């Protein structure tokens with residue numbers, strides 16, 4: 001941990017040579033994972049979307065600025081700051097391009113668009129005009145980027161990490177439940193609202209719901225922490241953990257930055273969601289390493305074959321979530337699980353002893369049997385439980401029997 005934290009801080013020192021570097025405190029890097037790797041390795045030559053290639057390293061930024069403003073030297077702190085901001089923005093565009101090569105349609109462009117001092121290729125500016133997200137997932141991700149600008153620096157979490165409650169064995173709890181009941185282990189979701197369904201429960205007390213789930217036989221709980229779109233919070237996660245709930249907790253967040261994993265751990269999470277539709281492979285690998293360092297489980301979520309193939313190519317994956325909900329269109333189709341687990345993919349999953357979690361749109365015992373036959377050993381269920389007067393009783397209805405015994 002020490003090493004990772006110090007590496008995130010030392011990345012600030014890579015901007016040097018001809019550029020004056022203002023004090024370190026001004027330059028907390030926005031992302032600790034993939035982008036940090038890029039920044040620390042610049043200059044890099046990349047092919048741009050239909051516009052040839054361009055240097056994205058420090059030298060090229062300096063050169064562009066020199067030729068445009070005619071001053072010929074970047075000597076003030078404000079020029080340096082602008083150069084860094086421009087570079088940061090350019091690297092984000094390259095990150096989008098790498099992601100799109102992996103079939104990721106969700107762009108990582110922050111809603112502010114290019115920095116106002118931007119002097120890069122004209123095509124870049126044209127491509128990024130219009131700050132409209134293409135779908136709800138993209139909107140959530142852009143909003144996350146914005147939220148994360150307000151975060152505490154990573155080093156400030158360090159002390160809190162030392163005081164965080166110990167991690168519990170999320171994967172072990174799923175295996176034990178499956179072995180005990182012969183039914184898919186339940187990850188019961190504490191969620192007040194969602195973009196597709198609006199408010200699911202007006203009278204929402206997260207701790208009471210969590211207690212009812214535990215009593216009803218849930219193996220683990222999933223707690224939505226996104227505020228804007230799900231009316232969740234990290235405070236809910238913390239309150240559930242502090243209330244003495246024994247079920248291990250999944251932090252259900254839209255992770256785009258390793259910082260969120262540190263924060264989830266501080267708040268008592270035992271597992272974290274990583275969504276393949278928004279994270280390039282390198283980010284997933286890096287984040288899994290961080291999870292392992294903390295003893296956190298990573299539930300890596302996929303929606304289609306391409307995402308599943310990407311994830312199956314990554315070492316050390318223990319849990320794969322197959323979401324029946326298309327997060328771009330909201331369409332729910334539980335046969336998605338069956339489709340993805342047929343043939344070689346299902347075989348590879350069995351060989352690797354990966355637990356597949358069936359997610360979304362499960363309402364009754366027939367749905368549970370259907371996905372179990374398709375090969376899942378755990379299910380993640382929100383709406384059909386949280387809408388019940390007694391969410392614990394909702395578990396018995398979902399499985400067609402009391403699974404708490």
Ligand SMILES: O=C(O)c1ccccc1NCC(=O)[C@H](O)[C@H](O)COP(=O)(O)O
Pocket residue numbers: 136137189191194195196197323325327330359360361362380381382383384
């Ligand atoms: O549920 C949504 O509307 C949604 C929109 C955009 C991104 C994620 C979204 N949901 C997250 C989930 O996938 C579900 O909370 C989870 O799988 C439980 O689903 P359900 O049992 O159908 O509530």
